[in-house]
Amino acid sequence: MDVTFYGAAGEVTGSMHLLDTGTDRILFDCGMFQGRRKESKEKNKTFPIDRGKITNMVLSHAHIDHSGRIPMLTSKDFSGRVVTTRPTADALDYMLMDSGHIQESDAQYLNYKSLRSFLYQLEQNNVKQSVTNKEKSTIKKLLKKNAYELNNQAIYKLQKQHDLDIVTPLYTMDEARQSLSFIDGYPFQYPITIGKDTTVKFYVAGHILGSAFSVITIKKEGKTFKILYTGDVGRFGKPILKDPTLVFDEEDRDIDLLITESTYGDREHEPVEDLGASLKKVLNDTFDRGGSVIIPSFAYGRTQELIYILHELYDKGEVPKHPIYVDSPLASNITKVFGEHPEVYDKETHETFLEKGKNPFYFDKIKFVQTVQESMRLTQDRTSSHVVISASGMCEAGRILHHLRYKIHDPKNTILLVGYMAQHTLGRRIQELGFENTQTGEKDNAPEIKILGKKYPLRAKVEKIGGFSAHADKHELERIITGSNLRVKKIGIVHGEESQSAAFAKILQQKGYETIIPKPGDKIPL
Numbered sequence: 001m002d003v004t005f006y007g008a009a010g011e012v013t014g015s016m017h018l019l020d021t022g023t024d025r026i027l028f029d030c031g032m033f034q035g036r037r038k039e040s041k042e043k044n045k046t047f048p049i050d051r052g053k054i055t056n057m058v059l060s061h062a063h064i065d066h067s068g069r070i071p072m073l074t075s076k077d078f079s080g081r082v083v084t085t086r087p088t089a090d091a092l093d094y095m096l097m098d099s100g101h102i103q104e105s106d107a108q109y110l111n112y113k114s115l116r117s118f119l120y121q122l123e124q125n126n127v128k129q130s131v132t133n134k135e136k137s138t139i140k141k142l143l144k145k146n147a148y149e150l151n152n153q154a155i156y157k158l159q160k161q162h163d164l165d166i167v168t169p170l171y172t173m174d175e176a177r178q179s180l181s182f183i184d185g186y187p188f189q190y191p192i193t194i195g196k197d198t199t200v201k202f203y204v205a206g207h208i209l210g211s212a213f214s215v216i217t218i219k220k221e222g223k224t225f226k227i228l229y230t231g232d233v234g235r236f237g238k239p240i241l242k243d244p245t246l247v248f249d250e251e252d253r254d255i256d257l258l259i260t261e262s263t264y265g266d267r268e269h270e271p272v273e274d275l276g277a278s279l280k281k282v283l284n285d286t287f288d289r290g291g292s293v294i295i296p297s298f299a300y301g302r303t304q305e306l307i308y309i310l311h312e313l314y315d316k317g318e319v320p321k322h323p324i325y326v327d328s329p330l331a332s333n334i335t336k337v338f339g340e341h342p343e344v345y346d347k348e349t350h351e352t353f354l355e356k357g358k359n360p361f362y363f364d365k366i367k368f369v370q371t372v373q374e375s376m377r378l379t380q381d382r383t384s385s386h387v388v389i390s391a392s393g394m395c396e397a398g399r400i401l402h403h404l405r406y407k408i409h410d411p412k413n414t415i416l417l418v419g420y421m422a423q424h425t426l427g428r429r430i431q432e433l434g435f436e437n438t439q440t441g442e443k444d445n446a447p448e449i450k451i452l453g454k455k456y457p458l459r460a461k462v463e464k465i466g467g468f469s470a471h472a473d474k475h476e477l478e479r480i481i482t483g484s485n486l487r488v489k490k491i492g493i494v495h496g497e498e499s500q501s502a503a504f505a506k507i508l509q510q511k512g513y514e515t516i517i518p519k520p521g522d523k524i525p526l
């Protein structure tokens with residue numbers, strides 16, 4: 001009996017581990033690799049396991065780096081079930097469809113770009129000189145329906161006609177839709193059969209709505225084996241969600257192998273309590289200047305935390321009640337899922353909102369923007385103060401780009417960063433250049449930021465609020481192991497960059513634990 005590590009081994013994305021009990025093969029998570037486009041595309045393309053031989057799958061939570069390759073699992077030979085918690089199952093309806101949509105549009109955009117440069121080349125050879133802007137625009141018009149929409153049919157036809165390579169998506173929206181019928185949601189702390197004499201029980205992990213620790217029990221030849229897979233671990237004392245579990249059922253206390261994440265295995269977070277006060281200051285300062293606050297935010301988790309804290313501030317009358325717009329269809333849908341699962345909220349949320357008959361995510365000043373037309377109208381509103389929460393979180397795509405395009409030049413406005421901005425993203429550029437500028441108070445020499453191919457001066461204030469992280473820091477990760485009622489024999493450390501996993505292993509070794517940091521393809525025996 002062993003566990004093999006196929007993803008998130010020595011890195012933070014692509015979570016996928018396989019338990020082989022001798023009788024059954026149980027997959028833990030089926031995530032997508034994310035990061036540099038070309039490299040991750042290559043890694044996502046091949047499914048490393050024979051799908052027909054997987055009995056069932058256990059899913060820790062709905063983030064795409066843990067769930068994004070489910071449509072690839074279910075599209076070929078797999079006849080098992082995907083077992084997860086109820087809120088996660090509900091969220092997947094939107095997360096996987098959105099992912100299918102992104103895969104399709106990425107492929108379409110790549111096809112458009114390669115065909116466009118092929119046609120420019122063709123034109124150049126015909127006229128024996130470089131292509132004029134007029135000719136370029138004629139070609140673009142042929143391939144596009146309007147400024148934002150590609151003419152995919154025309155592109156496909158021309159690619160065929162010229163015998164060009166066609167990029168296909170990792171999976172389509174149709175495949176994503178089909179995969180949804182494989183997913184079953186179950187309550188927490190309830191044993192579910194996933195193989196011969198093998199069960200899984202979910203405990204609250206506190207990372208995002210529905211996220212779970214999975215305790216797998218295998219009974220074999222008169223012996224009982226237990227594995228605890230953490231998935232991603234949340235923080236203690238955050239709004240909305242219950243804290244990560246520290247008290248496990250008596251029969252689940254002896255863990256033979258604990259597989260833990262280590263994203264922040266070497267880091268300490270700021271305390272979570274300051275969020276309301278920091279948010280209040282940013283809003284009041286911006287509204288005093290007559291400006292608006294633009295918040296790029298992840299659709300799942302971060303957006304709902306912001307809504308929750310804003311709701312509290314508005315209720316207490318701590319900020320002027322200007323309208324708040326959530327402008328991301330995915331964020332609006334996920335907020336709906338939050339509203340449907342009060343069973344996973346913490347005590348404070350129940351006391352502050354539910355017991356007073358209030359839904360934490362809906363109040364009179366909040367508006368969920370649906371159509372593109374509504375969104376475009378909002379981007380052009382430059383006179384009345386408001387708050388916009390929009391995706392994507394790192395400003396790589398989506399409606400946030402249009403809000404930035406129309407508001408970034410105006411020093412009255414604030415761009416508020418509430419999440420991690422990875423290298424080489426627009427969010428990171430705004431963070432680096434904007435901070436410098438906000439600090440020096442420089443007005444004449446505004447840095448230029450390129451959005452959708454055009455340059456804009458960054459004159460809006462750039463502010464950042466930390467403490468929003470959904471991942472436990474090193475102390476909180478350690479608390480699950482040493483501060484809970486678990487008795488752990490062996491620990492496999494995954495889901496972390498090398499330095500983070502190694503530092504966390506060292507902490508655990510000093511406490512006397514046996515630790516292993518598996519590389520891709522490595523096995524840990526039981």
Ligand SMILES: [Zn+2]
Nearest residue numbers: 061063207232
């Ligand atoms: Zn996650």
